[in-house]
Amino acid sequence: MIRKLTNTLSKVGINGFLLGLFAAIFLAWLFPYAGSSQSPVPWKPIINVGIGLVFFFYGVKLNPAELKSGLSNWRLHVLIQVSTFLLFPLLVMLLSSSMTWIDKDFKIGITYLSVLPSTVSASVVMVSIAGGNIPGAIFNASISSLLGVVITPAWMGILANSADIQMDYLPTLGELSVKVLLPVVLGILTHNWLLPKISKHISHLKYVDQTVIMIIVFTTFAQSFAQEVFSPYRASVLLEVGATMLALFFLVWLIIEIVCRGLGFRWEDRVTALFCGSKKSLVQGVVIGKVIFPDPALFGLVLLPVMMYHIQQLIAGSIIASRMARKRK
Numbered sequence: 001m002i003r004k005l006t007n008t009l010s011k012v013g014i015n016g017f018l019l020g021l022f023a024a025i026f027l028a029w030l031f032p033y034a035g036s037s038q039s040p041v042p043w044k045p046i047i048n049v050g051i052g053l054v055f056f057f058y059g060v061k062l063n064p065a066e067l068k069s070g071l072s073n074w075r076l077h078v079l080i081q082v083s084t085f086l087l088f089p090l091l092v093m094l095l096s097s098s099m100t101w102i103d104k105d106f107k108i109g110i111t112y113l114s115v116l117p118s119t120v121s122a123s124v125v126m127v128s129i130a131g132g133n134i135p136g137a138i139f140n141a142s143i144s145s146l147l148g149v150v151i152t153p154a155w156m157g158i159l160a161n162s163a164d165i166q167m168d169y170l171p172t173l174g175e176l177s178v179k180v181l182l183p184v185v186l187g188i189l190t191h192n193w194l195l196p197k198i199s200k201h202i203s204h205l206k207y208v209d210q211t212v213i214m215i216i217v218f219t220t221f222a223q224s225f226a227q228e229v230f231s232p233y234r235a236s237v238l239l240e241v242g243a244t245m246l247a248l249f250f251l252v253w254l255i256i257e258i259v260c261r262g263l264g265f266r267w268e269d270r271v272t273a274l275f276c277g278s279k280k281s282l283v284q285g286v287v288i289g290k291v292i293f294p295d296p297a298l299f300g301l302v303l304l305p306v307m308m309y310h311i312q313q314l315i316a317g318s319i320i321a322s323r324m325a326r327k328r329k
Contacts, residue, residue, distance in 0.1 A: 017210045018311055018314065020210060020214050021213075021214060021217055021307065021311075023214075024214045024215075024217045024218040024221070025217065025218075025221050027218060028217075028218050028219075028220075028221035028222035028224075028225055029221070029225050031222070032222045032223070032225040032226035033222075033226060034222065035218045035219040035221070035222025035223065036219075036222050036223045036226040036296075037223060037296065038226075039222075043215070043219045046215065047212070047215060047216055047219070047290070048179065050208075050211070050212035050215065051179050051180070051183075051212060051287050051290075052179065052183045053183075053208055053212070054183075054208060054209050054212050054283065054287075055179075055180050055181075055183040055184045055187070055287075056183040056184070056186055056187045057187060057205050057208065058120075058145070058183075058184060058187060059183060059184035059185060059186060059187020059188040059189075059190075059191070060187040060188075060190060060191055060194050060195055060198070061187075061191075061195070061202065061205070062142055062184075062187070062188055062191065063191065064188065064191065071139075073133070073136055073269070075263065075265075075269075076133070076136050076140070076265070076269045076272060076273060077136075077139065077140055077143070079256070079259065079260070079263070079273050079277065080118070080140045080144070080272070080273055080276045080277045081140065081143070081144065081147065083252065083255075083256055083273070083277030083278070084117060084118050084144055084276075084277060085115065085117075085144075085147065085148075085151050085155075087252065087255065087256075087277075088114045088115070088252060088280075089111075089114045089115050089155055089159075091114070091248075091251070091252065091255075092110055092111060092113075092114035092248070093111075093114075093159075095248075096110070096111065099244060101240050101244075102240060102241065102244060103233065103237060105298075105301045105302075106237070106241050106301060106304065106305055108298075108301070108302055109301060109302040109303065109304055109305035109306060110241075110244070110245075110248075110305045111156075111159055112156065112285070112289065112292075112302050112305075112306065113245075113280055113285070113305050113306045113309055115151070115152050115155035115156060115159075116148060116152055116280045116281055116284055116285050116288070116306070117144040117145050117147060117148025117151075117152065117280075117281050117284050118140065118141055118144040118145075118276050118277070118279045118280065118281060119141065119279045119280065119281040119282065119283070119284075119310075119313075120141040120142065120144075120145055120281070120283075121141075121206065122279060122313070122314060122317065123137055123140075123141045123275050123276045123279045124137045124138055124141055126275045126317045126318065126320075126321040127271055127272050127275050127276070127321075129318075129321040129322065129324075129325050130271045130275070130320070130321040130324035130325055130328070131267070131268065131271065131324065131325060131328045132267075132268050132269070132270075132271030132272040132275065133268040133269050133271070133272040134272075136268075136269065136272045136276075137272045137275065137276055140272070140276045141276055144276070144281075145281065145284060146181075146184065148281070148284050148288070149173075149176050149177070149180050149181055149284075149288070150173065152284070152288050153169055153172045153173055153176060153288065153291075153292060154169060154173075156292055157169035157172075172291055172292060175291050176287075176288060176291055179287065179291070180287060180288075209283060213282065213283060213286055216286045216287075216290065217286070217303070217307070219296065220286075220296050220299050220300050220303055221300050221303075223296035223297055223300065224296065224297050224299075224300030224301070225300075227297045229297045229298075229300055229301060230300070230301075238304075238308075241304065241305055241308055242308050242312065244305075245305060245308045245309040245312055246312050246316070248309070249278060249309065249312060249313055249316060250316075252277070252278045253274060253278045256273055256274050256277045256278060257270075257274060259273075260273050260274070267328070271324060275317060275321070278313065278317075279313055279317070280306070280309055280310065280313065282306060282307065282310040285303070285306040285310075286303065286306075289302060289303060289306075
């Protein structure tokens with residue numbers, strides 16, 4: 001019975017990680033002091049070490065030869081990266097003024113969401129299920145994550161005034177380079193030596209990523225609850241933000257679909273463009289956001305739309321991928 005329920009939930013994108021995120025927020029609400037800046041637990045160094053490990057192992061798993069071989073399909077790569085870093089932000093900028101039902105604080109989170117890179121694992125898995133171009137998905141998801149370290153803070157630097165955010169681009173880029181790019185480079189340099197040694201345990205590395213993200217979510221929301229940041233907002237605000245995130249996902253999906261058909265993309269490349277171009281990375285959103293938004297209370301408000309989009313893109317994406325797989329068969 002439990003296994004059947006688990007399989008059913010996983011088919012629609014609800015897995016242990018999502019449940020863990022909900023549990024982290026619930027625990028933060030129950031015990032805000034435990035995750036706040038006043039807690040005796042040294043959360044900051046723990047999180048910094050965790051972030052370093054996440055991106056080091058990400059670099060270890062990157063295969064330079066595969067990335068090099070994937071350069072040939074340039075039309076697919078350009079479309080995905082333009083969708084991720086240009087279409088999404090411009091679309092949100094155009095629609096932001098008309099989102100009168102969204103509170104200003106949550107609009108900052110939606111703006112931040114729009115400039116994030118694409119997610120890696122979810123994109124590749126869904127492209128695989130739907131029968132898309134898997135090497136193309138791996139290439140674009142990997143490149144997107146690396147580009148995001150530079151492009152995401154650059155976009156936020158441009159949008160800082162309109163979003164009332166105080167941010168210095170170069171210090172932010174420097175900190176992200178140390179926390180993200182340096183571990184990735186070290187991982188890539190040790191790829192040939194270390195990957196064969198840990199290949200049997202490679203599937204378990206996702207638990208390192210998930211644990212670090214859940215710790216960051218717990219401490220961020222604990223600080224927000226401790227400062228009663230969410231107290232002025234009604235419960236209906238969550239539904240409004242959630243509905244807006246879902247509508248944004250399908251709008252981006254529709255635009256990419258139209259462009260792919262106009263360019264005459266074959267099925268495999270169209271699937272890859274749709275899934276990679278519409279996804280946003282929660283991992284990068286949490287890591288980069290810790291630097292751009294040093295105030296944990298504000299970061300809690302910013303992170304809420306990102307988490308809601310992440311949850312809905314997994315659920316909607318899983319359903320669409322399954323339907324595509326059945327249609328292709």
